[in-house]
Amino acid sequence: MRQVSDSEVRKDFSAIMEAAQKESIVVRNNDRDYVAIISIEDFEILQRFKNERLKKLAHKMAEDAQENGLTPEILEDILTHES
Numbered sequence: 109m110r111q112v113s114d115s116e117v118r119k120d121f122s123a124i125m126e127a128a129q130k131e132s133i134v135v136r137n138n139d140r141d142y143v144a145i146i147s148i149e150d151f152e153i154l155q156r157f158k159n160e161r162l163k164k165l166a167h168k169m170a171e172d173a174q175e176n177g178l179t180p181e182i183l184e185d186i187l188t189h190e191s
Contacts, residue, residue: 111136117145 110127114137117124124133124145133145146154173183 109134111141113137114142 128145
């Protein structure tokens with residue numbers, strides 16, 4: 109992983125984008141990590157990973173809710189009940 113300053117990015121954005129195809133680039137601003145520039149392939153992998161984690165969490169929450177007595181009818185009532 110390479111680190112560059114925000115001013116370096118402004119000076120040579122095309123070179124930074126090209127480098128990000130090979131390795132992640134962390135952009136620093138005011139002596140702190142600010143953003144990362146990654147390849148589209150790495151971004152797609154990250155998105156798939158996040159989506160899988162979300163699906164697993166939703167499935168676990170559904171199992172827990174069902175174990176605690178939530179039925180489709182109760183859920184429908186909750187979702188359609190106006191506050």
